[in-house]
Amino acid sequence: MRILIVDDDPGLRRSLSLLLDAEGYQVxxxxxxxxxxxxxxxxxxxxxxxxxxxxxxxxxxxxxxxxEGGGGALLIMMSAYGGEDAAIEALKEGAYDYVPKPFRSxxxxxxxxxxxxxxxxxxxxxxxxxxxxRWTGADLVADSPAMRKVMDxxxxxxxxxxxxxxxxxxxxxxxxLARTIHRMSPRRDRGFVAVNCGAIPENLLESExxxxxxxxxxxxxADKPGLFExxxxxxLLLDEVGELPPHLQVKLLRALQExxxxxxxxxxxxxxxxRLLAATARNLEEDARDGRFREDLLYRLNVVNIHIPxxxxxxxxxxxxxxxxxxxxxxxxxxxxxITPAALEAIRQRSWPGNVxxxxxxxxxxxxxxxxxxxxxxxxxxxxxxxxxxxxAPAPRGARTTPPDLKSAVRAAEREAVEAALSATGGNxxxxxxxxxxxxxxxxxxxxxxxxx
Numbered sequence: 001m002r003i004l005i006v007d008d009d010p011g012l013r014r015s016l017s018l019l020l021d022a023e024g025y026q027v028x029x030x031x032x033x034x035x036x037x038x039x040x041x042x043x044x045x046x047x048x049x050x051x052x053x054x055x056x057x058x059x060x061x062x063x064x065x066x067x068e069g070g071g072g073a074l075l076i077m078m079s080a081y082g083g084e085d086a087a088i089e090a091l092k093e094g095a096y097d098y099v100p101k102p103f104r105s106x107x108x109x110x111x112x113x114x115x116x117x118x119x120x121x122x123x124x125x126x127x128x129x130x131x132x133x134r135w136t137g138a139d140l141v142a143d144s145p146a147m148r149k150v151m152d153x154x155x156x157x158x159x160x161x162x163x164x165x166x167x168x169x170x171x172x173x174x175x176x177l178a179r180t181i182h183r184m185s186p187r188r189d190r191g192f193v194a195v196n197c198g199a200i201p202e203n204l205l206e207s208e209x210x211x212x213x214x215x216x217x218x219x220x221x222a223d224k225p226g227l228f229e230x231x232x233x234x235x236l237l238l239d240e241v242g243e244l245p246p247h248l249q250v251k252l253l254r255a256l257q258e259x260x261x262x263x264x265x266x267x268x269x270x271x272x273x274x275r276l277l278a279a280t281a282r283n284l285e286e287d288a289r290d291g292r293f294r295e296d297l298l299y300r301l302n303v304v305n306i307h308i309p310x311x312x313x314x315x316x317x318x319x320x321x322x323x324x325x326x327x328x329x330x331x332x333x334x335x336x337x338x339i340t341p342a343a344l345e346a347i348r349q350r351s352w353p354g355n356v357x358x359x360x361x362x363x364x365x366x367x368x369x370x371x372x373x374x375x376x377x378x379x380x381x382x383x384x385x386x387x388x389x390x391x392x393a394p395a396p397r398g399a400r401t402t403p404p405d406l407k408s409a410v411r412a413a414e415r416e417a418v419e420a421a422l423s424a425t426g427g428n429x430x431x432x433x434x435x436x437x438x439x440x441x442x443x444x445x446x447x448x449x450x451x452x453x
Contacts, residue, residue: 171357198439216265
């Protein structure tokens with residue numbers, strides 16, 4: 001910790017220098033305020049002890065010029081009797097604290113230690129923010145107030161082992177946020193493991209999560225650790241956690257409560273140190289009320305909830321998001337991809353029900369189809385949903401409409417959504433399921449029920 005003393009009293013400068021040097025501080029002392037200001041702006045100091053009343057430049061003027069010059073050190077003002085008003089005014093203008101003269105050594109050292117702690121915490125916050133900026137993907141552009149709140153909460157929860165439930169529509173970037181939390185955490189050097197609970201057949205999911213012993217079932221020819229063990233010391237993300245079947249919800253609850261898992265086919269429990277993050281596009285509170293999800297497990301998962309708003313609710317992020325996604329698209333295509341102002345305006349004039357994932361797919365498709373790497377507004381015709389267009393919009397005045405029965409309306413809406421998702425993903429059913437926010441099993445059921453080829 002490097003300290004600059006600025007005071008015109010040579011006796012005070014000497015006594016302070018001896019005291020602080022004995023405490024392990026690196027001390028520089030200046031008797032002329034102008035020279036002290038030059039050194040403060042030229043060199044690196046953590047704390048500046050500055051007298052309030054000095055010739056030529058008083059303490060308040062010193063503070064103002066130091067801040068105007070871009071100085072960032074903490075200023076602690078020293079004031080003799082009668083100078084308290086100036087010291088308080090300095091506090092209002094950004095000084096950290098002030099100590100009255102004459103002061104006791106222990107009082108001054110306590111003030112300095114408090115300042116050290118503040119600087120340590122400020123440095124920690126700066127480190128976390130740098131990590132956040134380093135690891136945040138294009139999916140998590142945060143120009144909007146809503147996304148800045150998401151980032152702030154992620155930064156604050158990252159250093160802890162607290163279970164976090166990340167909610168939001170499909171395509172909003174829930175897994176990207178989970179990876180960001182892991183990379184800002186003390187577990188960053190250990191593994192991050194992600195599994196989509198809706199993408200693995202139910203009869204294999206238990207073994208995938210908790211592992212199995214040799215001979216536990218047909219085909220189990222060797223012991224196999226599960227994902228909880230694989231992520232031991234690190235972080236496990238259970239994506240689409242709402243798709244867990246009831247019997248696995250019970251096992252997950254025990255793992256969270258006891259910090260233990262049991263492989264399929266084994267009777268002995270194994271201790272794991274795995275931080276759990278969960279993500280879902282479903283409303284788990286409704287599922288719990290309807291008996292589809294255990295209420296006690298929801299409480300365990302939802303210690304901290306971070307909700308990522310859909311893209312249509314944060315239009316302020318669109319421009320920066322498009323710019324960031326174009327970098328990724330350019331890397332994939334092997335050439336620079338640019339977008340015209342008219343095309344960017346076309347993007348702004350559409351809502352994106354598939355959120356960032358749909359927008360990225362649209363940009364990638366446009367880049368592939370572009371002959372010169374320049375994306376124009378025609379690339380987004382028939383893509384997304386024009387802003388202001390809503391299903392079920394009222395008919396014009398005077399028009400006579402016969403509303404369909406509710407069952408038919410729901411079925412028609414489901415068919416429209418499924419067909420739109422399949423069209424947007426080029427028929428890729430896994431991506432269509434992700435776009436719709438349902439599991440692959442649910443999509444296959446809907447395809448059969450709706451008689452969609």
